Amino acid sequence: MTPLPPRVDVVVVGGGMAGLVAAWEHARAGRTVLVLEAGDDTGGAVARLDLDGLELDAGAESFATATPAVGDLAAELGLADRVVAPLPGGAWLRHGGGSAPLPAGGLLGIPAHPLSREVRRVVGPVGAARAALDRVLPGRVGAAAPTLGGLVRRRMGALVVGRLVEPVAGGVYSTDPDVLELDSAQPLLRPALLEHGSLSAAVRALRGGAGRPGSAVQGLAGGMWTLPRALRRALESAGGLVRTGTAVTGLDPAPDGRWTVTTASGAVTAGRVVLAAPLSVTAALLAPRLPAAVLAAVPPPPQQDVALVTLVVDAPELDAAPRGTGVLVAAHVTAVTAKALTHASAKWPYLAAAAGPGRHVLRLSYGRAGRPAPADTELPDLARRDAAELLGVELPAARVRAAALRRWTSALPRPGVGHAAAVAALRAALPPGIGVTGTGIAGTGLAAVVADARREGVAVPGAGPGP
Ligand SMILES: Cc1cc2nc3c(=O)[nH]c(=O)nc-3n(C[C@H](O)[C@H](O)[C@H](O)COP(=O)(O)OP(=O)(O)OC[C@H]3O[C@@H](n4cnc5c(N)ncnc54)[C@H](O)[C@@H]3O)c2cc1C
Structure with missing residues (x-):
């Protein structure tokens, strides 16, 4: 195996989407960058599966369009003409009473039009009438609720939570909406509620009037796995280095104020280190450098x-x-x-x-x-x-x-209440030269992961003298 370079400007730990994005940003800023990835390939949870002669996605297969984060990245990588909308059939719901189409235009199952026929079909006339109360309740009602379930229950009632929000949020986040921190799952929803005065109006504003439920996401022709491939090519063209099969095992201060990153294949020093591996790995690497309480407040998801x-x-x-x-x-x-x-x-x-x-x-x-x-x-x-x-x-x-x-095991964390504040406290406590990103920090989904890696993966101030 080729030895690691002894010194680079930036080491990125983890070659999933978060690590690749952060590395590309640093490479484009003219820094020498080395990505260390434990697995055999880069891309993490955006992976390819070959089955019955078809090239499929083994993990993520779409991205949310509520923010432009992933679409913009695809365009910058020359993939704009590969971005595709789902076919127009829309998703369905299976609940105790049978199957029904997911009401059009909603967000995380929250209906945009509580009295529509589709909503009545799922929650019944009484449930729909309760949901429509949202329109007349003052905007501040429920606005302080910490969880997604809490907010929707206050404004639209328990039937909307149990029959619409729980299946959608459960599908996306693998968790119960009553423990899912609202601001980590959907940071734009609370401000939109306060701005537009009702939850249904907030959903309509965030969805931009889009039609079927499926159009809240887009994909890439050929599969989402083509995105990290293109990203890695762009990174390497910008001079970035990638080492797969190289798990990082240690992070220690170097005598000159830089950082030494240790792997089984040797060590490398860098002025900046971006930790973009699963949160359990990031926490283990940071444990000797931070007060235990700071790390304990951002717990890795249960395994x-x-x-x-x-x-x-x-x-x-x-x-x-x-x-x-x-x-x-x-x-x-x-x-x-x-x-x-x-x-x-x-x-x-x-x-x-x-x-x-x-x-x-x-x-x-x-x-x-x-x-x-x-x-x-x-x-x-x-x-x-x-x-x-x-x-x-x-x-x-x-x-x-x-x-x-x-x-x-680690690509679908479930941010609980207090996650966003704990991440802010962790970032404030990081030693100079260290940055953290990745889904355990940024929240679930490519839109959150890509946006955070672009912002925070690059915001790391350099430590020690230059290379
Ligand atoms: C089944 C599934 C379906 C999903 N579907 C969607 C979807 O449709 N739309 C959507 O937006 N999101 C989806 N997601 C979520 C999305 O895929 C993730 O949020 C995102 O890919 C996480 O990227 P990441 O780089 O933070 O983490 P990861 O992809 O987990 O990458 C972390 C990388 O760090 C590496 N690593 C671990 N330990 C070390 C170490 N010690 N040293 C070096 N490297 C290490 C790992 O091997 C891995 O490659 C899905 C996730 C899963 C699991």
Whole structure:
């Protein structure tokens, strides 16, 4: 293995999206940058899966469009013409009473139009009437609620939380909306409520009047995994160095005021170190340098994992996309174990074309608050049965052409109440030359991760003399 360079301006620990973005920003600012990545490849949770001759996403498959963070990055990397909207079918909900389309134009399940027919279909007339109270309540009601569930319950009632917000937030964050910190999950919502006077108006403003629920996200033709590939190419073209298979094990002050970063393949010193690995790794590296209470306040997420099963099936009945782009499952549903199903070949036009008629790609995710992901012995066959139940079609084992199971442990943290303040306190306590970013810090989802890495990954002041 090529030895590490002894000195660089910046070392970035972790080559997921956060690390690559931070590294690219430093490289473009003319600094020598070295990314150290423990795994065999860069990209982290934005990874590729080859299955039945198809190139698929093994992790993230879309990005939120409430902010321009990821779209702008894609454009800067020359991928603007690859950005695609999902096909127009929209997502569905599975709740105790059956299946229904997710009401159009909502945000995290919060309806934009509480009295619409779609909302009444899910929460009933009484639930819809309670939700519509939101329009007449003063804007400050609920505005101080720390959690997403707390805010929506105060303004729109328990049925909207249980039947709409819980399945959507559970699908995205793998957690209960009553423990999800509002300002970490959706920082724009509270200010929009105060500005527009009601939650439904805030949602409409944030969604910009967009149509079907699916249009709150976009993807990249070919797969999201093409984004970190393009980013790494851009980084290397800007002179950045990347070492995979190189886990960082230590971070120590160097005699000249710089930092020594230790790996099994040797050590390197740098004036700036950006920690962009999972929060448990970042915390372990920082533990000798910070008061324990500062780190304890930003706890890594519990190691409850998310399991993602991808199935490629022969099912011509699915050509009609009977449940649109997929189904989000409410926690109280007992007939299925999956928390969400994405009908990927009905969601993404490029995948529909690649799969061809009659062949379908389904992604089922497992692992939510109080219901850990099932064991390997149960998956992926359980996923086949869940898919049949959720999509309302026969799916005997003989119709499964290929299946893959991937477990993720740290790429979906669940920011609890106090997370944002604890991160601010951590950043204020960091020694000179050290920066922290990545999903455990920034919150869940590529939009949050990319924006934070661009801002904070670069804001690290240099320590010690130059290289
Ligand atoms: C199944 C799944 C589906 C998702 N779907 C979506 C989606 O559709 N849309 C969306 O916006 N977001 C989605 N997300 C979330 C999104 O993928 C993550 O928020 C984002 O990719 C996290 O990027 P990151 O760089 O912070 O972390 P990671 O991708 O986890 O990268 C961290 C990197 O650090 C490396 N590392 C670990 N230890 C060390 C060490 N000691 N030294 C060096 N390197 C180390 C790891 O190998 C890894 O590559 C999904 C996540 C998962 C798991």
